[in-house]
Amino acid sequence: MKFKLFVFIISFAFGSNGFGQSVNGVVVDQELEPLIGATILELGTRNGSVTDINGRFQLTLRTKINKLVISFTGFKTDTIAANLTEPMRITLSENVSELGEVVVTSSPTFMDQLESKHVEIITEAELNKAACCNLSESFETNASVDVSYTDAVSGAKTIRMLGLDGRYVQINRENTPHIRGLIGRYGLGYIPGTWIQSIDVGKGSGSIVNGYESMTGQLNVELKKPETSEALYLNGYVNSFGRMEANANHARDLSDKWSTAFLFHGDYFSNEIDNNNDGFLDLPKSRQFNLMNRYKFMGDRLRNQIGIQVMRDEKAGGQLGYGFGDDFQNSTPYGFMNNTTRVEVFGKTGLLFPQKPYKGWGFIYSGSYTDINAGFGRNEYLGTEKTGYVNAIYQNILSNSFHQYKAGASFLIDDFEEVYADSAFSRQEVVPGVYYEYSYLPGEKFSLILGGRIDFHNLYGNLYSPRLHTRYQLSDKTSLRLAAGRGYRVANPIIESSNILVSSRQLVVQEAPEPEISWNLGGSLVTNLKLGHEDLNLVFDYFYTNFENQLIYDMDQSSDNLFIYNLNGDSYAHSFQVEAKYALNQFLEVKAAYKFYDVRTTIAGRLQEVSFVSRDRFFLNASYATKYDKWKADITVHWYGQKRLPDTGDKPVELQRQAESPDYFHINAQVSRGYRWGSIYLGSENLLGFTQDDPIIDANNPFGEDFDASIVWGPIVGRMVYAGVRYKIKRANN
Amino acid sequence: MKTLKLLIILTVLILVYGHTSAQKEPIKVAGGHKVEIKTSAVCSMCKEAIEYDLAFEKGVKSAVLDVPSKVVTVVYNPKKTDADKIRKRITKVGYHADSLQRDSVAYEKLPFCCKDDAHEGEHEPH
Numbered sequence: 001m002k003f004k005l006f007v008f009i010i011s012f013a014f015g016s017n018g019f020g021q022s023v024n025g026v027v028v029d030q031e032l033e034p035l036i037g038a039t040i041l042e043l044g045t046r047n048g049s050v051t052d053i054n055g056r057f058q059l060t061l062r063t064k065i066n067k068l069v070i071s072f073t074g075f076k077t078d079t080i081a082a083n084l085t086e087p088m089r090i091t092l093s094e095n096v097s098e099l100g101e102v103v104v105t106s107s108p109t110f111m112d113q114l115e116s117k118h119v120e121i122i123t124e125a126e127l128n129k130a131a132c133c134n135l136s137e138s139f140e141t142n143a144s145v146d147v148s149y150t151d152a153v154s155g156a157k158t159i160r161m162l163g164l165d166g167r168y169v170q171i172n173r174e175n176t177p178h179i180r181g182l183i184g185r186y187g188l189g190y191i192p193g194t195w196i197q198s199i200d201v202g203k204g205s206g207s208i209v210n211g212y213e214s215m216t217g218q219l220n221v222e223l224k225k226p227e228t229s230e231a232l233y234l235n236g237y238v239n240s241f242g243r244m245e246a247n248a249n250h251a252r253d254l255s256d257k258w259s260t261a262f263l264f265h266g267d268y269f270s271n272e273i274d275n276n277n278d279g280f281l282d283l284p285k286s287r288q289f290n291l292m293n294r295y296k297f298m299g300d301r302l303r304n305q306i307g308i309q310v311m312r313d314e315k316a317g318g319q320l321g322y323g324f325g326d327d328f329q330n331s332t333p334y335g336f337m338n339n340t341t342r343v344e345v346f347g348k349t350g351l352l353f354p355q356k357p358y359k360g361w362g363f364i365y366s367g368s369y370t371d372i373n374a375g376f377g378r379n380e381y382l383g384t385e386k387t388g389y390v391n392a393i394y395q396n397i398l399s400n401s402f403h404q405y406k407a408g409a410s411f412l413i414d415d416f417e418e419v420y421a422d423s424a425f426s427r428q429e430v431v432p433g434v435y436y437e438y439s440y441l442p443g444e445k446f447s448l449i450l451g452g453r454i455d456f457h458n459l460y461g462n463l464y465s466p467r468l469h470t471r472y473q474l475s476d477k478t479s480l481r482l483a484a485g486r487g488y489r490v491a492n493p494i495i496e497s498s499n500i501l502v503s504s505r506q507l508v509v510q511e512a513p514e515p516e517i518s519w520n521l522g523g524s525l526v527t528n529l530k531l532g533h534e535d536l537n538l539v540f541d542y543f544y545t546n547f548e549n550q551l552i553y554d555m556d557q558s559s560d561n562l563f564i565y566n567l568n569g570d571s572y573a574h575s576f577q578v579e580a581k582y583a584l585n586q587f588l589e590v591k592a593a594y595k596f597y598d599v600r601t602t603i604a605g606r607l608q609e610v611s612f613v614s615r616d617r618f619f620l621n622a623s624y625a626t627k628y629d630k631w632k633a634d635i636t637v638h639w640y641g642q643k644r645l646p647d648t649g650d651k652p653v654e655l656q657r658q659a660e661s662p663d664y665f666h667i668n669a670q671v672s673r674g675y676r677w678g679s680i681y682l683g684s685e686n687l688l689g690f691t692q693d694d695p696i697i698d699a700n701n702p703f704g705e706d707f708d709a710s711i712v713w714g715p716i717v718g719r720m721v722y723a724g725v726r727y728k729i730k731r732a733n734n
Numbered sequence: 735m736k737t738l739k740l741l742i743i744l745t746v747l748i749l750v751y752g753h754t755s756a757q758k759e760p761i762k763v764a765g766g767h768k769v770e771i772k773t774s775a776v777c778s779m780c781k782e783a784i785e786y787d788l789a790f791e792k793g794v795k796s797a798v799l800d801v802p803s804k805v806v807t808v809v810y811n812p813k814k815t816d817a818d819k820i821r822k823r824i825t826k827v828g829y830h831a832d833s834l835q836r837d838s839v840a841y842e843k844l845p846f847c848c849k850d851d852a853h854e855g856e857h858e859p860h
Binding site: 067076078079080081627628630674675676732 | 778779785786787789790796843846847
């Protein structure tokens, strides 16, 4: 039973041109009997398909690699060149559980491969285009995820999807809910870039299998695997501000069934950068130690994985002179501090039925302990979270493989204890839930996934999340996808507003927060138009999010306060995006996108545009790569339209801010040279050096009543130049 | 008689020479020299391995391997490298290159489908 396959050959952009074209054919054994349920994967991606009852498959290629990996339990995995001109007949020969490059994990995701959902995959090759640091910087060349700074002090970056805050995006690590709870705000910085194998970006509501929290989207981050990643991968990075990073991955086989991987990350930055001379550090000092070790067992019937991650991250920002470990409650300079310690144990178990490739059991479990010790000026924040999570999934077919289903049950226990200034909050969530997801997969023309789950929340009662995904192939080159679903989450008001707490605002929680609940409806149209020798790939998508309840962080009513209350009125987001991708020749590819957002919510009794969201955005990426990435160059241009800013009309006139931010460009570029042993790279972020003028209100009086470092709409630091080196030792093949 | 003897010797020499050295000489093409090298590649993964490796070899401008004939066609800059260096490099990847024998350590590390016995019949390995 092949639940899910990962191909671990590093995705080099090969120089031919299958991109967007489709291949089809049949997979047979040596007696020419068709193989049902054999997996066809595009090399270096997770784009794939499964053969039907006649052994037939069809697959639209997403990359230029033009190679397919065909696998089936009990047969030798084969990697072959795709034939784009005629149907292929692929013969697999029996035998040998060779692990090769292709590996099965315990997580059932037929769905990904059949693509009923609108999912974009960011591969390692794509990640390498912007060689930086952690998950928050991994969306540089992806148009669907917006990244911005949260405030002028913490240096934290946050993501947005469909025009809404990243807290409405469910961020999974290998199908386990990961960045949530107390690490919801800074957690993107806790997944180092060099650990990431690939990222799936799902727009709109996601699968119910992973829980109820995907309201605007679902990200799934796949990390380097014990059984397939490089024997050794070393990376060193330094930038012009003086930030240094070291990354080291090591993976090895312990026996023919057991393998292990060690992933390490360390970074250090303690220079005082104040390019805008406001007396505040443009970037906080930071240091991080991050280590993961996991073990995988790959049997014919049993797949097992267990791992541990230990992370310590320290940040010290604020006024010049404030350093690591200083006492912010008494120090003369204004201090910002965030020290986070996190330990997580996680695992998966998969039970396979080699004779029945459509059937399987999967168990996902994790337990974590998070401790945050933070300071914002004179205010201290202490928080701990203990989380336990179990998810059991059963997958099978109803009579034939046209009708598949997944059923399961999950259990979440989440224990929070928080202290901020003079208030203490604690809550314990106990959430058992059950779900069922039915997939109708009659062929390549049409597919439908209908799912629902009920969670029995100890604090908020029974919560229902229905989901629907459907895909219709209008023609060879055009497909339409529609999605609808309801999702919800429980907010963590202090952590989620921590970017606003770097101000003199008083935090006023006006009522007990209720769960945030939204409906998301939307769809996408993907089409390929012949233009010259190549296809022009066009993606149109539109999503509408409507909140039944939302927690409002009201910065508008008064610039002295941050009011937090439940939505009373309308709140919605319209998001429209058009993206075009075209390969000018075998070396050069251009991608452009335009996005329009209309995001409004009821703040202080009035339906208003949500602040810090550009109504219009434009994105352009040009990517040049020679064969095997020997030379690679990338440039990405972002244009951000105007954003509404919170009302500062009640401040003294000289401290007021304009109602809207100006539009601006942000350009990143990178060049890299590949060698047999790895690569070296040189790049720049914010090449134009554009920065927001005077980002901090009343920076000279950080303990005064008008200080506010939270009204940030653009870059704080100017141009940054970085360089790095990657060294790899490949895994032996046998 | 003398002439005949000479002719026979010459013929034999040519035959022998032709046999031991099927090696093709580089020819001049636009952008450098081109040489065709016979390898022991057997599948698309071998093709990948050789083309990948040669892409990073100093002076090599392009390398394309044809799996059925096992011949890799390499265009290179004669000022930076020569055909023998390229052949040597191919042996380091684990393949024969014309008359040069492959590096046995590199060969051992090749994936299963690139080994000599991988494509002989459909026997069941035990």
